[in-house]
Amino acid sequence: MGRGSRWGVLRWALIVLLAAAAALAAKAWSDTVADPEVMRLTAQLEGLPPGTPPMRLLLLSDIHVAGPDMPPERLVRIVKQANALRPDMVLIAGDFVSEKRTATRLYPADAAIAPLAALEAPLGKIAVPGNHDHWFGIADVRRELERAEFTVLANAAVRAGPLAIGGIDDDYTGRADLSATLAAVDRLDGGRVLLSHSPDPFPDLPADFGLMLAGHTHCGQIRYPWGGSPATMSAYGDRYACGAVRENGNLLVTTAGLGTSVLPFRLFSRPEMWLIEVVPAAR
Numbered sequence: 001m002g003r004g005s006r007w008g009v010l011r012w013a014l015i016v017l018l019a020a021a022a023a024l025a026a027k028a029w030s031d032t033v034a035d036p037e038v039m040r041l042t043a044q045l046e047g048l049p050p051g052t053p054p055m056r057l058l059l060l061s062d063i064h065v066a067g068p069d070m071p072p073e074r075l076v077r078i079v080k081q082a083n084a085l086r087p088d089m090v091l092i093a094g095d096f097v098s099e100k101r102t103a104t105r106l107y108p109a110d111a112a113i114a115p116l117a118a119l120e121a122p123l124g125k126i127a128v129p130g131n132h133d134h135w136f137g138i139a140d141v142r143r144e145l146e147r148a149e150f151t152v153l154a155n156a157a158v159r160a161g162p163l164a165i166g167g168i169d170d171d172y173t174g175r176a177d178l179s180a181t182l183a184a185v186d187r188l189d190g191g192r193v194l195l196s197h198s199p200d201p202f203p204d205l206p207a208d209f210g211l212m213l214a215g216h217t218h219c220g221q222i223r224y225p226w227g228g229s230p231a232t233m234s235a236y237g238d239r240y241a242c243g244a245v246r247e248n249g250n251l252l253v254t255t256a257g258l259g260t261s262v263l264p265f266r267l268f269s270r271p272e273m274w275l276i277e278v279v280p281a282a283r
Contacts, residue, residue, distance in 0.1 A: 024267075027267065027268075028265045028266065028267045029265060031265075031266040031267055031268065031269065031270050032069045032260060032264070032265045032266045032271075033069055033074070034270045034271060035077075035078075035081060035271075036078060036081065036258055036270075036271040036272050036273045037270055037271070037272045037273075038085065038272070038273055038274075038275055039243075039255070039272050039273070039274045039275070040274075040275050040276075040277075041244055041253065041274065041275075041276050041277070042054075042276070042277045042278075042279060043211050043251055043276055043277070043278050043279070044278075044279055044280065044281040044282060045163075045191030045192065045193070045210055045211060045278050045279070045280065045281060046191065046192070046208065046210060046281045047164070047189070047190050047191040047192055047210070048162055048163075048190070048191040048278070048279070048280040048281070049162070049280065050280050051280070052162055052279070052280050054277045054278065054279050055088045055089065055123070055161065055162070055163070055277070055278050055279075056085070056086065056087045056088045056089075056275055056276070056277055057087065057088065057089050057090075057091060057193070057213075057275070057276045057277075057278060058082055058085060058087035058089070058090045058091070058121070058273060058274070058275055058276075059091050059092075059093065059213045059215075059253060059255050059273065059274040059275075059276060060082070060090065060091070060092045060093070060255070060257075060258060060273050061092060061093035061094060061095065061130075061197070061214070061215025061216070061255045061257040061258070062093070062094070062095045062130070062215045062216065062218055062255075062256075062257025062258060062259055062261065063075060063092075063095065063096050063097075063112075063257070063258050063259050064095055064096075064097070064098040064100070064132065064257075064258070064259030064260055064261055065096065065097055065098060065107050065111070065112035065113075065259065066097075066098035066100060066103035066104075066105065066106055066107065066259070066264070067103055067104040067105030067106075067264075068103075068104045068105075068264060069259065069260055069264050069265065070098075070258065070259040070260070071105070071107075072107060072111055072112065072114065072115055075112075075115040075116070075258075076115045076118075078258060078273075079115050079116065079118050079119055080118075081273075082119060082273060083118070083119065083120045085273075085275050086120075087120075087121050087275065088121060088122055088123045088161070089121050089122075089123040089124055089125070089126070089160060089161070089163075090119050090121040090124075090125045090126070091125075091126050091127070091165070091193075091195050091213055092116075092125070092126070092127045092128075092150070093127075093128060093130070093195055093196065093197050093213060093214055093215035093216070093255070093257075094127070094128050094129050094130025094131075094132075094133055094170065094197035094215060094216070095130030095131065095132045095133060095197065095215065095216070095257070095259075095261070096109075096112060096113055096116075096127075096130070096132075096133055096141055096145070097109055097112045097113075097132060097133060097136040097141060098112075098132060098136070098259065098261070099132065099135060099136050100260075100261060100262055100264070102262065102263055102264050103264060104264075108140075109136070109137065109140040109141050109143070109144045110140075110144050110147075112144075113141070113144040113145055113147075113148055114144070114148065116145075116148045116150070117147070117148035117149065119148075123160050123161040123163075124151060124160045124161075125148075125149060125150045125151065126150065126151045126152075126153060126158070126160065126165055126167065126195060127145050127150045127151070127152050127153070127167075127195075128152070128153055128154065128167040128168060128169065128170075128195050128196060128197055129141065129142070129152070129154055129169055129170050129175075129197065130170055130172075130197040130215070130216065131170050131172040131173045131197065131216075132261070133170070134170055134173050134175070135173075152167075153165070153166070153167020153168075153195065154167065154168075154169035154175070155167075155168060155169045155175075155176070155177040155180045155181045155184075156180075156181065156184050157181060157184035157185045157187070157188055158188075159188045159189070159190060161190075162190050162191060163190045163191050163192075163193050163278070164185050164188035164189065164190040164191065164192050164193070165185075165193050165194075165195060166181045166182065166184060166185040166192070166193070166194045166195065167181065167194075167195045167196075168181050168194065168195070168196040168197070168201060170197045170198070171196065171197065171198040171200050171201055172197065172198050172200075172216065172233070176196070176198075176201060178201050178204055178205075181194070182194075182205075182206070182209075191210060191211075191278060191280075192209055192210035192211070193210060193211045193212075193213065193278075194209070194210070194211070194212040194213070195212075195213050195214075196212060196213070196214045197214065197215060197216050198214060198215075198216040198217075198233075198234065199212070199214035199216065199217065199234060199236075199240035199241070199252055199254045200234055200235050200236060200240065202214070202240055202245070202247070202250070202252045203236075203247070203248075205248070205250050207248045207249045207250070208248075208249035208250065209249075209250050210250065210251070211250070211251050211253070211276075211278065212250060212251070212252045212253070213252075213253050213255075213274075213276075214240075214252065214253070214254045214255070215254065215255050215257045216233060216234070216254075216257075217232045217233055217234050217240075217241040217242065217254055217256075218233075218256055218257050218260070218261060218266070218269060219232075219241060219242035219243075219254075219255075219256035219257075219269045219272075220232050220238075220241060220242065220269055221256075221260060221261065221263070221266050221267075221269050222263070222265075222266065222267045222268070222269065223267065223268040223269045224268065225268055229241065229269070240252060240254055241254060242254055242256060253274055253276060255272055255273065255274050256269055256270065256271065256272045257271065257272070258271045258272075258273070259271075
């Protein structure tokens with residue numbers, strides 16, 4: 001093969017490589033800023049009196065307000081999408097803010113959380129802290145969440161309608177106290193729901209506790225086209241990293257969340273929110 005022929009082959013190989021890189025970058029940005037997919041599930045809960053009407057719980061997580069992918073203006077649009085689902089209760093599993101170095105712009109807690117004040121939920125809005133909330137400054141985050149009319153739970157519980165909601169402080173930074181949270185839930189009547197930033201406390205739940213909701217993993221954020229991810233930020237790998245899992249009489253829902261962490265893009269893992277209808281357990 002002559003020099004000209006070799007250069008022609010290399011040139012075409014370079015063109016193909018650049019085209020593939022451009023297509024992958026376009027796919028990543030499309031996945032990153034897509035409107036959240038609404039995942040739906042029905043969960044039966046012990047502790048709900050027979051005849052209790054179905055309740056719609058909306059699970060959000062990992063908002064990570066920061067540029068370029070999640071400015072407050074985008075969160076405003078997501079809140080409108082959430083309100084259109086008419087949830088009875090909104091539960092947010094932490095990581096409202098971001099301090100990532102790859103961001104094009106960081107926002108103070110008040111600007112990041114203010115759009116959430118417009119969320120509409122007649123039975124209340126409940127939140128737990130995430131690891132980035134602690135690293136950012138939990139006092140500021142808690143203050144702004146309470147200003148937006150959220151109940152913030154950190155190893156505590158509250159009665160909301162016919163539900164006993166427990167909220168665990170962040171497990172990833174070692175602040176979770178599952179025993180204290182379960183004890184607080186046990187002092188309340190109602191169907192039992194546990195909200196946690198990380199899914200990792202799930203195997204330690206007592207049998208037949210009920211429903212646990214979590215985030216943190218972003219479903220990997222960057223995933224392989226055939227499934228799985230190089231990193232989930234969970235001690236259990238892919239076991240609890242994404243979607244619904246039933247074990248030991250309990251149901252765990254782990255959402256992919258809305259924003260991004262470390263790197264400002266997703267790939268083969270789109271934003272999502274979960275609309276979970278809870279009903280009394282069948283007798």
